[in-house]
Amino acid sequence: MAADRQELVERLELTRDGTDVDDVAAVRGHAASVPGPGPVWVFPGQGSQWAGMGASLLDEDEAFTSVVDALEALVAAESGFSLRWALTASDVVTGIAKVQPMLFAMQVGLARSWQARGLSPSGGHL
Structure with missing residues (x-):
């Protein structure tokens, strides 16, 4: 959550850089080097x-x-x-x-x- 665009950008950059951001839960992982078995369908x-x-x-x-x-x-x-x-x-x-x-x-x-x-x-x- 962020109060405005600037705060969102700052939080995303901190998360990207591996810095923990208070009150934000983030899932971290690594992209597979080998593609998976195929496409997934995700509906909103x-x-x-x-x-x-x-x-x-x-x-x-x-x-x-x-x-x-x-x-x-x-x-x-x-x-x-x-x-x-x-x-x-x-x-x-x-x-x-x-x-x-x-x-x-x-x-x-x-x-x-x-x-x-x-x-x-x-x-x-x-």
């Missing part, structure tokens, strides 16, 4: 959504659309809204009860779309 959490974030994929990308269609009824029953509506909304979707299922569908849909194109992760995080 709440706050990463934007208006219409799935609109261009729905009904255009078969793999993505199949995930949304498979989840539509479940999300409607459990959370009371349509994924198709959320992924094509002209305003940013807010509220955890809508954002979380929408992001889950978006992320699983993207993963299926990439898999349909022959890509696969060696690891990842949803």
